[in-house]
Amino acid sequence: TNDPTSDPTNDPTKDPTTDPTKNPTLSPTPNPTTPSPTHVGTIACGDTQTVEYNGPPVYVTVEMNLFEGDLRFDATDTNFPINDITAWDGSTINGVRLDSDTDRDNILELFNVNRFQVINFTVEAQGAASGSFNVTITCTSDAPTKSPTSEPTQSPSTMDPTADPTIDPTADPTQDPTSDPTKDPTKDPTTDPTDDPTKDPT
Numbered sequence: 565t566n567d568p569t570s571d572p573t574n575d576p577t578k579d580p581t582t583d584p585t586k587n588p589t590l591s592p593t594p595n596p597t598t599p600s601p602t603h604v605g606t607i608a609c610g611d612t613q614t615v616e617y618n619g620p621p622v623y624v625t626v627e628m629n630l631f632e633g634d635l636r637f638d639a640t641d642t643n644f645p646i647n648d649i650t651a652w653d654g655s656t657i658n659g660v661r662l663d664s665d666t667d668r669d670n671i672l673e674l675f676n677v678n679r680f681q682v683i684n685f686t687v688e689a690q691g692a693a694s695g696s697f698n699v700t701i702t703c704t705s706d707a708p709t710k711s712p713t714s715e716p717t718q719s720p721s722t723m724d725p726t727a728d729p730t731i732d733p734t735a736d737p738t739q740d741p742t743s744d745p746t747k748d749p750t751k752d753p754t755t756d757p758t759d760d761p762t763k764d765p766t
Contacts, residue, residue: 606682609635609703616696617644621688625654626701628677635677636702637685640670644695647688654682670697676706 604615606625615622628635639646649672652659662683665672
């Protein structure tokens with residue numbers, strides 16, 4: 565424009581029209597019919613928040629606070645039909661559009677999100693819908709344990725393992741343990757057991 569405004573907005577739209585009018589009004593209304601989005605606050609991984617919806621779009625700020633990984637925005641618990649969920653990069657003023665809920669299942673999942681990255685989600689319904697929805701944030705790490713066992717046991721030896729295991733287990737355990745161990749073992753076992761125990765103990 566040859567005559568830019570001297571008082572530009574501090575909150576420009578993230579989705580400007582591609583077909584602006586050629587004859588804008590010289591007297592715009594002070595009470596436009598489409599109010600600006602309502603910010604409902606910031607939540608993080610593992611949080612659930614109830615959001616009230618009263619017509620204008622709402623946006624929820626989410627921080628990937630735990631680790632780098634995938635982030636799931638779940639708004640399926642709603643009592644009104646949600647038309648669109650869109651994710652915007654919250655690290656810049658204008659906000660880069662990241663993704664949207666194209667299948668309209670009220671779930672939007674983002675992949676490879678950086679730790680501490682801030683994302684703004686806008687939620688919008690059609691017409692003058694009103695109601696509430698619960699949004700749940702689930703985060704999954706890109707870096708689970710680096711050395712899990714490749715052969716976990718399919719039959720653990722006990723459902724009630726000892727709370728005080730030995731720190732010096734034997735290197736040569738018996739291959740034929742007794743099926744009826746004593747319930748009252750000696751408190752002072754010999755340090756020099758016989759090499760030829762009797763086959764007929766008393």
